[in-house]
Amino acid sequence: MIACYAAGGGLGHLTRVRAFLHAMRPGRDAVILTSSPHAGDPRVVGPHRTVKVPPGASYLTALAELAPTELIVDAFPGGLYGELTPSALPASIRTTTHLARLLQWTRYRAVATRPLPRYDQTWTVEPLTGEHHADLAAVSTAMAPLDLVDPRPADVPALDGDAWLIVHSGPAAEVAELIAYAEETAAAEGLPPSSRRLVLVAPPGIEDPRVRRLDVYPAWPLFARASRIITAAGCNAVRQAAPWRDRHRMIPFPRLFDDQFTRAARARR
Template identity: 35%
Template structure:
C-alpha cells in the first residue's frame, strides 16, 4: 500500500497526484493520497484521498502521532513524497523508523527557501524527476545515490470532458486562486486583445466567480480544463507545474504569467519554458 504524500492546500498537488497515478497505472486500491486541500472533495472524487483533519494543521506534535497511526492503520509499505523531500515543514522525520520504501517526486522548488527545513535526509530508494530543476536541487538528487527516472505525465481525461464547448474565438483564462491573480490573468488577456485589436470571448475557468474588473467574460467551473485547450484560440495561465505541463502541446497559443510563491519558483519555470528546456 502506497502513501502518496501530497500535503498542500491548493489544487496543484492533487492534479499532479492524479497524473502520476494515471501515468504509472497505479491501481486506486493500492494508494492513499494524503492532502489538506479543500479541492479534493470538489474535483477529485475519483482520487483515493486520505484527508488531513483540519484541527491538526497547527498542531505538529499531534499531527505526527496521527500520521504514524495512519501508516499502521493502512499498512503502508511505501511513501511517495510530492515536491518537498522532508515534508512541507520538514515533518517527515517522524516516519524514519517505519519500514517504508521511499520515493521522491521532484519538481521545481525555490531551493534556497526550502533547504533550511532539511534536518535529515529520508532514505529515498527512487527519484521520479518531473521537470528540469535548478542546480542546487539537482545536486541534492544526486546526493541521494539512487536511480533517477524522468517521466512525462499523462493527465486523465474523462468521457464528459470531450464535449465541444469552445471555439477559436474563445480565449481561456485558467487559474484556481487567489482572486487577485485571476484578475491579473484576465487583465493580461484583455491587454493582449487590445494590442492585437481583436475582440475574443474571454472564458474564465476557475472556482472563483467574483471579479473586481471591468471586463466582460463568461465563467466556467470545469475540471479538468486541459481537455478543452485544443478547442480555444488562446490559453492564459500562471506558471504552476500542471498548467505549464498541460499546455506543452499548445505552446503557440499559450500565454503565461509567473506569480510569486514561497516554494514554487514559477519564474524559473517560465524562463525554462521560453527556452524549451524541460529536462
C-alpha cells in the first residue's frame, strides 16, 4: 500500500499527488494524508482514500498506523514541520519517492533542520533553485524531471470563447485581487465593461458580484476555450496553463515556503 504525504491546507498538494498516482501508479491502493479541506471532494482525490491530519499535527502517527510499503512525499522532503527524518519513517516502508517543486529553500531548511530521508526516486515537476536541487541530489538514488499528467474529467462545462477565466481556490482576498487585476487588464486592452465576461472558478463560499462563479474541478480543461486565463503563480496553475501561455496572466502571492515569485518570473521569460 502507498501512503502519500500531502501536508498543507490548500488544493495544490492534492492535485499534484492525484496526477502522479494517475500516471505513475495506476490501479494501486493509495492513501493520502492531508489537512486540506478539499480532501472530502471526490473530484479532487478521485478513488483514493484520505486520512485527515489536524493542522499543526505530526503525520508520523498516521504513517505508523498505516504501515505502508511505499511513501510518496509531495513538495517538502523533510515534511512540512521537519518531522520526516531517516530514523522517523516506519520500518514497513520499502520504497520512497519525492515530488519536488520550487521552495524558498533557505527558509524551509530553517524549519526542517534535521537530516532529510533517503529517497529512491526524486521527481522534479519544475526546475528547482541550485541549492535545493543539490541537497535533494545528495539524498536521492535517482533524480529526474517529470511532466505530470492530470486525469481528465468525464464532463467539461461549456465556456464562451470570449470569457476571461479567473481560477483560484482562495483565500477570498486573493481572489478579489485577481478579479481587480482582470478588470484592469481588460481596461488597458480597451475592452468596455459590457464586453468583459469574467468567469471565476473557485470553491463554494467565494462569491463576487463582478463575476459569474463556476464550481468546477479541475479547471484546466476550460483553458483551451478561454480568451484569458488569470491565476496565482502556483505550481499546478502554471504547468497546466503552459500550452496557452500566450493568454495566461498571473499574480504571484507570498507563501510560507512556495516560491511563486521565482516561478512567475521564469514563466514570463
